[in-house]
Amino acid sequence: MTSTSTYDAIIVGSGPNGLAAAIRLQQAGLRTLVLEQAATAGGATRTEELTLPGFRHDVGSAIHPLAFASPFLRTLPLEQHGLEWVFPEIPFAHALPGGKARMCYRDIERTASQLGVDHKRYSQLMNRLTRQWEDIEDTLLGPLSVPSNPFSLLNFGLQAILPADRFNKWNFREPETRALFMGAAAHAIMPLTWWGTASFGMVLTLLAHKTGWPFPKGGAGRLTAAMADFYRSSGGEIRLETKVSDLERLPDTRTILLDMTPEQLLHLKNSGLSTGYRRQLERYKYGAGVCKVDWALREPVPFTHPDLRRAGTIHFGDSARAIVEAEAGVFSGKTSPTPYVLFAQHSVFDESRAPEGNHTAWAYCHVPLNSDLDQSGQIEDQIEKAAPGFRDVVLSRSVKTTKLMEEWNPNLVGGDINGGRQDLTQLFTRPVRKLKPYRTSRANLYICSSSTPPGGGVHGMCGYHAAKTVLKDHFN
Ligand SMILES: Cc1cc2nc3c(=O)[nH]c(=O)nc-3n(C[C@H](O)[C@H](O)[C@H](O)COP(=O)(O)OP(=O)(O)OC[C@H]3O[C@@H](n4cnc5c(N)ncnc54)[C@H](O)[C@@H]3O)c2cc1C
Structure with missing residues (x-):
């Protein structure tokens, strides 16, 4: 393990996966x-006052069952x-x-009891x-293992x-049960007639029952801030506002891990990657992009159904x-007048998100990759x-189309929030078909972003597995 290099590992990018790799x-x-490269660590898990002073909005990720349940983060x-x-x-x-x-609901029986003939199933x-x-x-x-x-x-x-459908x-028989399940499955960001899309609905629904769908008090950025703080307290170093475009200009290091997606790897100078x-x-x-909206609200959202105010x-x-x-439609280049929308209302449960009496809301819908259409209406x-x-x-309100999303965080290529399509050909073998896809063609260069297994979402498991591979290859 002795070396004359200044660093054993440099991690480029401080998203949840970059930080998880660095911590490991x-x-x-x-x-x-x-x-x-950004002024704050955290990647797509950051919180900013996007609308008015005192309103704290999650610019990217907002709801974190995967982070709470993550086998690495929970340690x-x-x-x-x-x-x-x-x-x-x-x-x-x-x-x-x-x-x-x-x-x-958290409770399976209580949920089933609203589902008519689907209750038992x-x-x-x-x-x-x-x-x-478990x-x-x-x-x-x-x-793959x-x-x-x-x-x-x-x-x-x-x-x-x-396929989810x-x-x-x-x-299920009841249209309402099918809608409930499809709403969870559509987090896949893929046509729901594609093989494997049921898995997204299954995992997210079972986690709702097992752990709930929690979020960090004060904003999603508190999760990555806590990771960064823990990392620094263990002796790690983070340099902000430092964009890496040439690997030869990095400080002296034995290994490099990139919290980046393939498109960005291809543009790095002196990457040493084989043809x-x-x-x-x-x-x-x-995959597809997103059009994202954040609102500062005078009062809570006036849902007619009382239980919607408690979700x-x-x-x-x-x-x-x-x-x-x-x-x-999204995958054939079309937007819908009635899109599938993911919506969250943090301030109902976390008053630190908005000035007293006021509220925030967060939502996005899927749009074709690179489509810069404003779908807020x-x-x-x-x-x-x-x-x-x-x-x-x-x-x-603050609206971020795919272009603004990518300007905010270059990993959101074309507005894709998952670091690449998560179909069966790319789910476990991303970005290339290898048993250890964290390895690139250059012996000391690794990829640790959500473009590696297990893919998108805030769980840090891509970074964790990439770090394990680096330890095995170089520091055994
Ligand atoms: C709008 C939106 C909503 C989402 N909702 C959820 C959700 O509710 N729940 C959930 O679990 N997930 C959600 N996600 C997905 C989740 O945020 C991502 O899957 C996760 O952040 C991926 O982590 P990562 O570390 O791989 O990449 P990122 O978080 O994208 O971090 C990559 C980092 O690398 C930096 N970087 C890139 N290139 C360079 C360079 N050349 N030099 C230096 N630094 C560089 C970037 O600035 C960035 O900080 C959402 C994402 C978005 C955008």
Whole structure:
């Protein structure tokens, strides 16, 4: 382990995965440095006053079941570094036409009891999935590997491999149950007729029951701030406002980990990547973009259905069929007048988000990759259906189209928030088909972003697995 290099590892990018990698390497006793182009660490998990003074908005990620449940992050003493979790009473809900709604409560039975003829099926399915999760989470939250519990994985996989719309037809009869499940599955950001999209709905719904859908008090940025603080307190170093464009200009180091996506790797100078590897990166597929809106509100959102006022996250989309059509349209270059919308209302549960009596709201819808269309009008129309008068309580709004998203964080290529499409060809073998896809073609250069398994979302597992690979390859 002795070396004359100044650093053992330099990590470029301080998103949740860059920080997770840096923490893991620092824990192993390495000398590490994080370089970040932005003025604040945290990547797409940062909080800013985007609208009016005192209104704290999550510019990127907002709801964090994956972070709370992350096998790596939950081992870190982040609470000692300022992290406090807030658990909305109802993890998520689906707003339906005519003032109706269905809730995903923490309690499986209570959720099932609203689902008519699907009561028994929902209850059986979710009880089984929540039991299986502990057996399979390590396999699902990493690169391809030999499963420790193949029977549980097979059982889970037989349903998870299905397209979300087929999963719905096989399991549920009530249109409202199908809409509730489809709202969770559509986090996949893919056509919901594609194989494997059911897995997103299954994992997110089982986590709603198992852990809830919590978020950090004070803003998502408190999570990454706690990670950065813990990292620094363990001896790590972060240099902000330091954009890396040429790897030869880095300080002297044994290894480099890039919290970047393939498109950015291809533009790095002196990366030393082989022509064959570059060709594989050029074939990497991005998914869709997002149009994101944040609101400063005079008062809470005036939802007609009282339970919608008690849900942290609400999905809008008139029916499962309407969501399937809207999401398919996004992948054929079209936007929908009635898009599927993901919406969160933090300030109802966390008063530190807005001045006293005021509120914030956060939402986005999916748009074609690179489409710079402002969909805020369509998003607000969807909210108005469940909360007539919503626009009247808006004090100010901030809209970020795909272009503004990418300007804010270069990893959001074309507005893609997952670091690349998460279809079956890229889910476990991203960005290239290798058992350890964190390795590039250059022996000391690694990729640790959400463009590696297990993909998008705030969980730090990409960074954790990349760091483990670096330790095995160079510091054994
Ligand atoms: C609008 C939006 C909503 C989301 N909602 C959720 C959600 O609710 N829940 C959830 O779990 N996930 C959500 N996500 C996804 C989640 O935020 C990402 O999957 C996660 O942040 C990926 O982490 P990362 O470390 O791989 O990359 P990032 O968080 O993107 O971090 C990459 C970092 O690298 C830096 N960087 C890039 N290039 C360079 C360079 N050349 N030099 C120096 N630094 C560089 C960037 O500035 C950035 O700080 C959302 C994302 C967005 C944008």
